[in-house]
Amino acid sequence: MDDKTPVVIIGGGQSGLAAAAAGRRHGTDVVVLEVGDRPVGTWPAYYDSLTLLSPARYSALPGLEFPGDPDHHPHRDDVVAYLERYASTLGVPIRTGVEVEAVEHADSGFLVRTADGQSLPASGVVSAAGSRPVLPELAGQDTFRGELTHIADYRNVKPYVGRRVVVVGSGESAVQIAHELGDVADVTLTSRRPVRFLARHQRGQDVHHWSVTSGFDRLPPEWLAQVVPGRLVNDAGEYERALGDGRLERRAMFSALDGDAVVWADGTREHVDAVLLATGYAPRVDHLAGLGALDEHGLPLHSGGLSTTTPGLGYLGLEFQRSFASNTLRGVGRDAEYVMDAVAAYAGGAAAAVGLSSRGAARAR
DSSP, X not given: OOTTSOEEEEOOSHHHHHHHHHHHHHTOOEEEEESSSSTTTTGGGSOTTOBOSSOXXXXXXXXXXXXXXXXXXXXXXXXXXXXXXXXXXXOSOEEESOOEEEEEEETTEEEEEETTSOEEEESEXXXXXXXXEOOOOOTTGGGOOSEEEEGGGOOOSGGGTTOEEEEEOSSHHHHHHHHHHTTTSEEEEEESSOOXXXXXXXTTEEHHHHHHHTSGGGOOHHHHXXXXXXXXXXXXXXXXXXXXXXXXXXXXXXXXEETTEEXXXXXXXXXXXXXXXXXOEEEOOGGGGGGTOBOTTSOBOEETTEESSSTTEEEXXXXXXXXXXXXXXXXXXXXXXXXXXXXXXXXXXXHHHHTOSHHHHHHOO
């Protein structure tokens, strides 16, 4: 295998940039392919009021501190500027405006095919292409005459002023968006499970201080359900108070959509103008379908971010990939080192030494 053929990193957001930084430290030739016009991933597309849950001191990629007051919570645009600056320090080729359509096996290891007709040889591949919205099938949704959209398309409250809106979900984005919509619209938050809160400050410190210093950030996924069953919403107090005093209504999940209405679990109907789905995201990995690397649901077959079917293929940015903090700015660097160590070794012809067979990857955690 030609060790001058680069490892191709698909995606130039925080995960792809962390992979590029790890590759540089390994002395591995890499090239980053980013579909957007800047190496910032999907951050510019998030809603306008988004601020990080973690303070700046816990929101940095390896090798570059987040600027500003270490205790401030960076805004979406701060993160975009930070990622652009980070990319400029890497000294690796980053090609923007490149959409990857497929990855195939080849003599060089892999062949990466792009939408504009390029075919790029790769000695290894790291898929860090971000995520796609999960859109559940709701009873009666084909009859619904209102707006039915995922929060991936939500930007601000302006289109919803004076309207009746239902937000589906119990996670942080659902609660945040429902709360801000409550200032201009008639809003109900609906979910299958009650919302559970985690106080932002514990014993005089931001909760992320304890997450980092206690080692919780590094807990492997199989331990997390035992320690924290279910999702928690990080809250400075405003969201829980709003639910408690009725400024934000929460109801059990509706049973169906019907015409211009939702049908609640008790059978009552109510006119609704818009339903916003805060129903999560799944990895964007369609480009790997031809490798046989995905399961029947189109999700990666992997252990800790290393493919269990395809030597030389790694993943970054998967939720709970190796730990609680895997899909965060502060945590993805550790995963990047782990994945790039294995992929770079494979790219250099040392796959056997790092155990990238299905059996080896399964025990490599």
